[in-house]
Amino acid sequence: MSTALHAPNAPVTDTAPPRLEARGVTMRFGGLVALKDVDLAVGSQEIVGLVGPNGAGKSTLFAVMSGLLKPTAGRVFMDGQDVTGSSPQKRAARGLSRTFQHPELFSSLTVREHLVLAYRMKNAKSRIWTDLVNFRGFFSAPKTEDTRVDELIDSLQLGAIQHQPAAGLPLGSARLLEIARALAREPRVLMLDEPSSGLDVRETEEVAEVLKAVVRDHGVSVVMVEHDVELVLGMSDSVHVLDFGVKIAGGTPAQVRQDPAVRAAYLGEEIEKPAVQRAEAEIEQGETA
Numbered sequence: 001m002s003t004a005l006h007a008p009n010a011p012v013t014d015t016a017p018p019r020l021e022a023r024g025v026t027m028r029f030g031g032l033v034a035l036k037d038v039d040l041a042v043g044s045q046e047i048v049g050l051v052g053p054n055g056a057g058k059s060t061l062f063a064v065m066s067g068l069l070k071p072t073a074g075r076v077f078m079d080g081q082d083v084t085g086s087s088p089q090k091r092a093a094r095g096l097s098r099t100f101q102h103p104e105l106f107s108s109l110t111v112r113e114h115l116v117l118a119y120r121m122k123n124a125k126s127r128i129w130t131d132l133v134n135f136r137g138f139f140s141a142p143k144t145e146d147t148r149v150d151e152l153i154d155s156l157q158l159g160a161i162q163h164q165p166a167a168g169l170p171l172g173s174a175r176l177l178e179i180a181r182a183l184a185r186e187p188r189v190l191m192l193d194e195p196s197s198g199l200d201v202r203e204t205e206e207v208a209e210v211l212k213a214v215v216r217d218h219g220v221s222v223v224m225v226e227h228d229v230e231l232v233l234g235m236s237d238s239v240h241v242l243d244f245g246v247k248i249a250g251g252t253p254a255q256v257r258q259d260p261a262v263r264a265a266y267l268g269e270e271i272e273k274p275a276v277q278r279a280e281a282e283i284e285q286g287e288t289a
């Protein structure tokens, strides 16, 4: 069964500023330039993929955008508001939610309880502590909370395991739970750190399908760091490629797939030699023969 979810975000017109934007971001760690003058924008209900070889600067850009790191230069904006100096908590209050590469779940709480807790963090903070000492007071939840949690469980296809404790969940389910938990906070932008890490092909496909449905049903924007290039190219509206801290390409998956610099630097393919170079090489070979 699939329940239509109410989109928590008001529709945004085409002229609206990006939901999340990095502008001219440079990050230095001592003498090392981890990011150099990088731009990246995440529009309304857009899926944006960020890829690049190891050490390219993806995690650093993620940290700058989520507020864990303050850039050496450049700015970060949410809906046109400068949030460069804002903490991760303040950005969360503005509608930024993120997952981590290694799901950080409470082993004894059930799948459903994780979502109830996350929902209350956003909507009813004062109830969290009374419920925790009130013998699983989670069960006396108000209707709107139940409805919202049911919607998330349905949307992320967690129904069959909703009463299981997080301990012992397969990694694919744990990742879906992490995404559901991030969505329970009703974000405008969801940042995903390696959503397919450690998953097999079937689980990766499942996560990709669920993510596409999430964007459609929740009206949320997604930006993800991901090593699985095919996954990113297959599901993103736009893809950005970092190499040695520099953004070497950005565009639609088709544009990025064809980009010679990406193919050379990232996909390990040689750029086809221009005709002149080929001719020169042939002459050289002829002379030495």
Ligand SMILES: Nc1ncnc2c1ncn2[C@@H]1O[C@H](COP(=O)(O)OP(=O)(O)OP(=O)(O)O)[C@@H](O)[C@H]1O
Pocket (backbone or CB within 6 Å): 029, 032, 033, 034, 052, 053, 054, 055, 056, 057, 058, 059, 060, 061
């Ligand atoms: N806190 C730090 N202090 C010093 N150098 C750092 C720090 N964080 C990252 N770096 C360096 O910055 C560069 C970019 O690292 P980053 O982790 O952002 O790359 P990445 O693209 O996420 O790599 P990976 O795919 O391996 O996770 C690397 O050379 C890394 O060693």
